[in-house]
Amino acid sequence: xxxxxxxxxxxxxxxxxxxxxxxxxxLIPLLVIFTDxxxxxxxxxxxxxxxxxxxxxxxIHFRNKLVxxxxxxxxxxxxxxxxxxxxxxxxxxxxxSLGRYFGVFLLALGVYQLCSAIADKVKKKRMEDRx
Numbered sequence: 001x002x003x004x005x006x007x008x009x010x011x012x013x014x015x016x017x018x019x020x021x022x023x024x025x026x027l028i029p030l031l032v033i034f035t036d037x038x039x040x041x042x043x044x045x046x047x048x049x050x051x052x053x054x055x056x057x058x059x060i061h062f063r064n065k066l067v068x069x070x071x072x073x074x075x076x077x078x079x080x081x082x083x084x085x086x087x088x089x090x091x092x093x094x095x096x097s098l099g100r101y102f103g104v105f106l107l108a109l110g111v112y113q114l115c116s117a118i119a120d121k122v123k124k125k126r127m128e129d130r131x
Contacts, residue, residue: 005034010049017053024050025106032099039095039102 009030017023024046031042061067090098 002035006031009034013046013049014053017049023053025109028102029106039099040090043090043098043102 009027012030013023013027015023016026024043027046027049028039028042031037031045032039037045058067093101
């Protein structure tokens with residue numbers, strides 16, 4: 001039964017990740033809640049799944065000429081440095097605290113996306129009213 005639940009969680013994370021939302025936003029909480037995987041373990045599993053998916057996505061985007069390498073470098077270099085620093089911090093945090101930090105991150109991300117969606121609707125409405 002545990003294997004079946006893991007497969008379902010993996011499929012759900014893959015579908016959400018394939019839609020562009022980020023499978024980890026679903027994968028990590030589901031692994032922690034419905035299996036005996038620790039927070040550190042769930043985040044490690046997410047990273048292990050993320051690497052091949054991101055390589056495939058990057059290849060597709062390169063083929064479709066959607067990558068501006070000069071701009072990407074300005075994002076990739078600080079992101080890599082920050083990722084290394086953050087992983088060292090995450091390694092020092094206990095699982096419960098790490099789960100809370102991840103929850104706060106997801107909450108902040110959700111609020112940001114909600115505000116962005118509302119702002120887009122308001123802009124569209126104003127544009128329609130001006131016509």
